[in-house]
Amino acid sequence: MADIRTAATAAETDPTTAGWNGARSEPYGPRPRRIVSRRNIVVYGTLFVVAVYYLLPLYVMVVTSLKGMPEIRFGNIFAPPVEITFEPWVKAWAEACTGLNCDGLSRGFWNSVRITVPSVIASIAIASINGYALANWRFKGADTFFTILIIGAFIPYQVMLYPIVILLREMGLYGSIWGLVMVHSIFGMPILTLLFRNYFSSIPVELFKAARVDGAGFWGIYFKIMLPMSLPIFVVALIIQVTGIWNDFLFGVVYGRPDTYPMTVQLNNIVNSVQGVREYNVNMAATLLTGLVPLIIYFISGKLFVRGIAAGAVKG
Amino acid sequence: MSSVIVRDVSLSFGAVEVLKSLNLEIGKGEFLVLLGPSGCGKSTLLNCIAGLLDVTAGQIHINGKNVTWEEPKDRGIGMVFQSYALYPQMSVAGNLSFGLKNARLPKAEIAERVARAASILQIEPLLARRPAELSGGQRQRVAIGRALVRDVEVFLFDEPLSNLDAKLRGELRVEIKRLHQKLGNTMVYVTHDQIEAMTLADRIAVMKGGVIQQLDTPQEIYSRPVNRFVAGFIGSPGMNFFEGSIETNSAPVFKSGDISVDLSRYDFAGPGPEGRQVELGLRPEHVVLGHGADEMPVTAEVEVEIIEPMGSDTLVWTRYGGESLTVRAETDKVPRPGERVLVGFDPGRASIFDATHGERL
Numbered sequence: 001m002a003d004i005r006t007a008a009t010a011a012e013t014d015p016t017t018a019g020w021n022g023a024r025s026e027p028y029g030p031r032p033r034r035i036v037s038r039r040n041i042v043v044y045g046t047l048f049v050v051a052v053y054y055l056l057p058l059y060v061m062v063v064t065s066l067k068g069m070p071e072i073r074f075g076n077i078f079a080p081p082v083e084i085t086f087e088p089w090v091k092a093w094a095e096a097c098t099g100l101n102c103d104g105l106s107r108g109f110w111n112s113v114r115i116t117v118p119s120v121i122a123s124i125a126i127a128s129i130n131g132y133a134l135a136n137w138r139f140k141g142a143d144t145f146f147t148i149l150i151i152g153a154f155i156p157y158q159v160m161l162y163p164i165v166i167l168l169r170e171m172g173l174y175g176s177i178w179g180l181v182m183v184h185s186i187f188g189m190p191i192l193t194l195l196f197r198n199y200f201s202s203i204p205v206e207l208f209k210a211a212r213v214d215g216a217g218f219w220g221i222y223f224k225i226m227l228p229m230s231l232p233i234f235v236v237a238l239i240i241q242v243t244g245i246w247n248d249f250l251f252g253v254v255y256g257r258p259d260t261y262p263m264t265v266q267l268n269n270i271v272n273s274v275q276g277v278r279e280y281n282v283n284m285a286a287t288l289l290t291g292l293v294p295l296i297i298y299f300i301s302g303k304l305f306v307r308g309i310a311a312g313a314v315k316g
Numbered sequence: 317m318s319s320v321i322v323r324d325v326s327l328s329f330g331a332v333e334v335l336k337s338l339n340l341e342i343g344k345g346e347f348l349v350l351l352g353p354s355g356c357g358k359s360t361l362l363n364c365i366a367g368l369l370d371v372t373a374g375q376i377h378i379n380g381k382n383v384t385w386e387e388p389k390d391r392g393i394g395m396v397f398q399s400y401a402l403y404p405q406m407s408v409a410g411n412l413s414f415g416l417k418n419a420r421l422p423k424a425e426i427a428e429r430v431a432r433a434a435s436i437l438q439i440e441p442l443l444a445r446r447p448a449e450l451s452g453g454q455r456q457r458v459a460i461g462r463a464l465v466r467d468v469e470v471f472l473f474d475e476p477l478s479n480l481d482a483k484l485r486g487e488l489r490v491e492i493k494r495l496h497q498k499l500g501n502t503m504v505y506v507t508h509d510q511i512e513a514m515t516l517a518d519r520i521a522v523m524k525g526g527v528i529q530q531l532d533t534p535q536e537i538y539s540r541p542v543n544r545f546v547a548g549f550i551g552s553p554g555m556n557f558f559e560g561s562i563e564t565n566s567a568p569v570f571k572s573g574d575i576s577v578d579l580s581r582y583d584f585a586g587p588g589p590e591g592r593q594v595e596l597g598l599r600p601e602h603v604v605l606g607h608g609a610d611e612m613p614v615t616a617e618v619e620v621e622i623i624e625p626m627g628s629d630t631l632v633w634t635r636y637g638g639e640s641l642t643v644r645a646e647t648d649k650v651p652r653p654g655e656r657v658l659v660g661f662d663p664g665r666a667s668i669f670d671a672t673h674g675e676r677l
Contacts, residue, residue, distance in 0.1 A: 206401035209368050214415030214462070215389030224414075228405040 065089065065284035072280050088281035092289055096282055098269040099258060105286055107259075108266030112246060112293075114177050115262055119184035120241040124234065127189055131196025132222050136208050146197070153190035161254055168255060175257040183255055184245045192237050199233040200226060235301045243294040263290050317380070319344045319502035320365060320470055325374030327360060327526075334360045336526045337374070342504060347496050349513040350506045352523035353549070358506045361523075362472050365504060367391050379469050389418070391470075394463025398475040400455040402447035408458050409443040412465050433464040436495070453484045460495070473505040477512065489515060510550055514538070522546050540667070544674035547597045547667050553631055555597045556641050559671060564590040570668070572596070575637035577614050581664040584677055593671035600644040603661045605632060607649065612660025620651045634659065 034040075060077055065088050067081040094104040101107065133139070134146055164183060165174065173179030203226065211221045252262040261269075267290045271283045322340040326333065334357045342348045350358040363369040365376055367388035375384045383391045402411050409430055416426045434440045437457045447455055456476055463471055473492070477485045493516055496503055507513055513520050514534045521531045522545075530542045541547035547555050560572025567580035568590065577596065604612055618634040618641065630650045632643045636659070643659055651657045668677045 204399055204401065206397040206399050207403065209363075209366075209388075210395065210397060210401040210462070211403070211414075212368060213366060213388045213393065213395045214466075215387075215418035216414070220418060225403055 061284045061288055065281050065288060067281055069277070069279065069281065088279070089285040089289070091279075092270070092282045092286035096270045096286065098266055098273070101258070105263060105266055105270070105289055108261055108263035109289075111177065111256075111260055111266075112263040115180045115184065115252075116242060116245045116293075118178075119181045119188070119245050120238065122181065123185040123188035123192055123241055124237045126185070127192030127237070128196045128230075128234070129222065130189070130193040131198075132200050132226055133218075134193070134197045135200035135203075136205075136221070136226075137218065146193075149190050149193055151190075153194070157187070157250060161250075165254065174255065175260060177260050180251060180255050180260070180262075183251050184248070187251075188241055188244070192241070195237060195240075196230075196233060199230060203229060239297055239301060242297050246293050317344050318342060318377075319346065319379060320504065321375075321377040322361070322365065323375040323377070325361070325364060325376065326372045327357075327364060327369065328372050334526050335364070335371075338526070338528060340521065340528065340531070342502055345500045345502055347493075347503045347505065347516055347518045349517035349520045350504065350523060351510060351513040351520050351549075352508065354508060356523040357526040358508075358523050359474055360526075362395075362474055362504060362506045365391075365470075366393055366395050366472050389415070392468045393470045393472055394466045394468045395472040396456070396459045396463050396474065396476045398478050400447070400452075400459045400479070402455055402458055402462075404447055407444055407446055408439065408450070408461075411447070411458055412443075412461050415462065415466055429465045429467065433461040436464065436498075437461050452480050453488060456480065456488060457491075460492070469502060471501050471503045473503065473507075475507055476505075478507070478509070485509075485512075492516065510552060514550075522549060524549075539665070540676070541597075542676050544595060544597075544669040547669065547676075551599055553600050553642050553644070555599050555667070556603075556636075556639070558596045558598070558637060558639050559593070560596060561593050562590055562668075570594070570596050570663075572639075573637045575616070577663050577666075579663050579668070581613060581662065582666065582668065583664070584668075586677060592677070594677060595669045595671050597667040597669065598641070598661060599665070600631065600642045602665045603641070603643045603659050605643045605645045605649075605659050606651070606657055609658045609660035613662055613664075615658055615660040617656055617658055620653050620655050620657060622653060623650055625650070632657075 063080055064072060064077065066084050066086070068083060068085050068087065071082060092104060093106055095102060096104045130149075134142055168174040168179045168183075171179075173182065207225060208221060211225045216224060246262075247264060248262065249264045249268065252265045253268075256262065256265060267286050270286050318341045320340070320342040322338055325335055325338045327335040338357075338361065340348075340361075350361060352358045360369065364371050365378075367376075367383065367386060371384065375382055377383065378391050378393065388395075403414060406414065412430045412433060413426050416429060421429075430443075431440075434443055437460060439454065439457050439461060442450060442454060442458070447458070450458065456479075459476070476492075477488055480488065489512055492503075492505075496516075505512075505516060517534050519531060520534055520537050522529045522537060524545055530537055530546045537546060537550055541550060544557075548557070558570075558572050558575075560570050560575075562579070563569050563571050567578060568582070568584070570577040570579055609615055616636060618636050620632055620634055621640075622633040624631040624633070625647065628647070630645050630647050632645050632650065634641050634643060634657075641659070645651075669675065670677055
């Protein structure tokens, strides 16, 4: 309502519209919008409730991980810690026992890093070149090849678990970090190739033609023209792969050994251990520690992620 | 000596035949325009000459060398694209020098060529900028520059001005013509804009359905189109057409409804047009309205329906023998709609086409 009044006074003082007697009652200027409307209450109310609903478990985890065991036994899981202690975090990282080892999650963390980094690099490098070749260098049988690759994305992992065990055993990679790296790289291929192919297809083909006239070859065009234009899609692939591989449990538990288990498997072993006291605070801290890496990746590259999704995955 | 020879070139995408055994010879230093509606295969032909598409059959020679199997970079061509196709992550200088760096030319030579191209196109102040910071006209200049630095014999233009607004298009058109006069390179220019074709070309190849319909000088194509399609495609506003038949008494006469036109002044290409169903084509600018109309061999009184003032002249829409007839009139003596006026024309400047196969008679 205030907006209308100011608009009306402005109209009165303005000499060009002074004689215009409709200024007070008729619409003028921007349409006034009320902040407290029924629509806004519903929208913001719903959003608030949903946000709380999703954040509550996280709150409980953080709060519990900062409490000592005696405090947890009171049973007030929503109450903030009376006495903040970082003891559970230290224990989760360095002292918690899984099986015979009592060096906490740190071993699993480094295993996960050693698995994730090479598989992310390998899968993105290969898939981006695949996608580039499929999008721009239409070779004979390209469509068939692409179809086969996409079908790969729809086959459930469980079907392939045992054949891959045999494969890795024959190659002498079973139970090693490199076996896991290979499995992750292969399973990332279909979806990543699709992603890159669609992104490269959305780059105007004339750029590619111009580069060919300018004498750039397959690799020249890839490294000098395509790569510099594709940062958003590489970030998308990075996020998909880092979170996917970091959070993987199935492959880790099937193809790993106790000394090569990734962090997720080790977390499970800590949380599900049946001996002794169940240390909820340590479990919470361990879970938070495990989830930290994907979380950090999201926070750093969230904006680029949205841009890449919008540019590559939807278009094309 | 021919600069570019296209010999029996066919191209099919699966079952779709885009180019049909096409032959074309382009002289050294000639400006040839490939003109046609979209989908006629003109851009495809250009891509074949550039080596960006493999031909299904036939040969392409550039500068006396058979380049049918050569890579684009080895064909001695430079190409300019409609969407500019500038590399967005490189500066203007980077765009210009990209091809030269790929050819591993010495640094000094690259710098010299870039500087020369920049001065010819007057883009020196822009060399450090990114394509995103340039206007459309500037971008197209850079794109032309990228072809220029390659120091090649043949320039290929793929609708280079279509993305620009009308005023810029006019300016750059003149610039391309000036460039051609200055450099004397062979230029092959694809467009669907007949004004560009008429103003730029030494010869125009009008294409339709993967076949060259007519290959001739702009003036010849304009005044003596070989078939109904070329006649209708060239000229703006378009040619007026009247369906009818030819009767011969002492001289051939075109008859359509209640109009009859004496064709004794018309220069028939072949003999015996008698009795055929034909179409008579008449350009709006060859019809005289008002003063001077009575001196023409054929005159008629028609009613003005609509007038379209275009500044320099005015288009008058009338009806003649049941068909619409547009006349180009001078702006200062334009009739009002509803008025009856006298129009006249010379059948010697008309075109007559066979109604069934559309060939010029």
